[in-house]
Amino acid sequence: MKLKAVLNWFLPDKLKNDPLHVEYDHVYTLLSACISAIIVLPLVYLVLLYYGYNIKALAYNGLMCLCVLFLIRKGIIKISMFLMGMITYAIYYPYIANSGGIYSSMIGFLYVYLVAAYWGHPKTGAYFTVLNILMLYMLYINTPMNINLPVTAGGKLSTFSIHAAGMTILGSLLWLVQKRQDVAREESKQLQNYQIEFLDKEIARRTEQLNNMRQSLATDFHDETGNLLSAITRQAGLLKLHLKPGDHAFPMVDSIIRNSNELYASGR
Template identity: 70%
Template sequence: MKLTSLLNWFLPDKLKNNSLHPDYDQVYTLVSACFFAAIVLPLVYGTLYCLGYRIDALIYNGLMCFGVLLFIRKGFIKVPVTLMGMITYIIYYPYIANSGGIYSPMVGFLYVYLIGAYWGDPKTGAYATGLNILILYFLYQHTSAATTVAVITGGKQAAFIIHASGMFLLGALLWVVQRKQDQAREETKHLQNHRIEFLDIEIARRTEQLNQMRQSLATDFHDETGNLLSAITRQAGLLKLQLSSGDPALPMANSIIRNSNELYTSGRNFLWNLNHESDDPQVLFEYLASFGQSLYNQFDISFSTQTTKNSPSKIDPFASLSLVFIFKEAMHNVIKHSGASEVIFKMASFKEHIEFTLSDNGCWKQPGEQDGHYGLQNMKLRCSKHRLKFELHPGPSGTRVEVAVPVLLQPISVPV
């Protein structure tokens, strides 16, 4: 397991894989400090034990660091960290005081603790600097002046001044470094947010441009292609009236009328996709529901709709057009193959997708080799092309067609 993944496991749920959270850097650094301390302190204990020195405080401190990691994972941070800091001073002070006081080599652990405190949080480090100097003063008072070490070092007062000054200077240096790092992180986040906002604005503007282009194309289609197809249909109809029933040109006239009507119907779907808010699931649902109601009224088939209350969301307009073709084909298949007397069209909204369902109470007709169900193959092909999830549930007492379409991320709105 990678180290980053292991440290991420100890983070609270709200911070896992969420580096943009304002508390992420601070808590992640604290977790890192406790994690490495929980490993290094027992190793130091084992090394000193092998050399003949038994310092149980190191084991206690390591266990406390591991315990704090578990508390952090549950979302409890300030209280466990504060308690660990207080207990650390309590368990280390007797070892330092009884091993030479202000002259003890274990005073070095106060410096290590100070670095760890600043690593976790600059404010905690500042408190630790003051407490360390206070602990040094207590050690100074506890240390006897009549020692050989005192003569070599210049006395316990000189040792206290050196340690206190070093502790203060180290604390000040760590404070400046941590503040600089915090400022750099804040500037980086600000720059990232600025870029994200800029991209959102550009996306919104381009989307508005595309919408205007869609409306322009829809108008051009209606004025040019739609009128031309209507003219072809009317002229073919007039030609048909002038032909006798046995005229060899009659089938051709009928074919022109049929193909023109089919092309016009298909063009209307395309026109709707261009001219309307086809990326709105609710608008799409209402359009298909209206088509279904008009279609099934002609065949005495009961048709009803159901929809869940959905939050504002958008879907891919190209996927929307595919859904129009898919469910119009499915609605016609009910009439041609199932013998159903009731049809229900549903739309359900979820967090990441919208699900459209068409179900009937008819009997599923298994496609034969001669007809092949090419419409079903086209449905699957359209879904595959636009990353839609297609499911077919056939049965003797009804058939259900389900298509799930992903929800698009919403860009910010741009004031006009």
């Protein structure tokens, strides 16, 4: 089954056949992120398992992505994404804290998480930029000064500052990119709406022209028919004057005059 077909299946009913809906792009992107996470996370878990990590709680995070897909399909979007975000922080914090704290290589997950948040929505990404920095601060204050790990000079304050600056810069760049994409998407929709409106007006104008042409043709035909009937009546009247009384053509001439008058009267 194609990925697009899978994404369309998980779309809420109100969005399936309405790509111009204001929420369509946002929900479609969330579904893409969840499905991508479901595909990629098992590979990450295998790597962590190889290095001796306990991945039980992390596996719950993958199952949670699957549950979110079905919640989105039911139209429960904001609540499901909020719960997923908070639970993900609760899952990953112990792993990072117990694998070196502020020096942990697993802080890289926070960067990936931040990108996914901005991928979903700029406002969501902005919130998670702040939450990521708060999480870094918690790791900083809970990391011992003298830790039994080989680290570069500068200590944990330097590491915290680098990560916080990186999160801020990355968040700002993603915000600008995502907002630009939203503006471009909105401009595209406005252009589509303008084109549709223009086509509607053009169709209405052409329809009015055709109606006017039809009415003009009908008027011309009516006038020509009236003139022709008048000529027939006059010629039949002249013919009647030249007929002798009792001529067998009298009834036919009278019938022609009568029918012509009736047809002319009915067409007025």
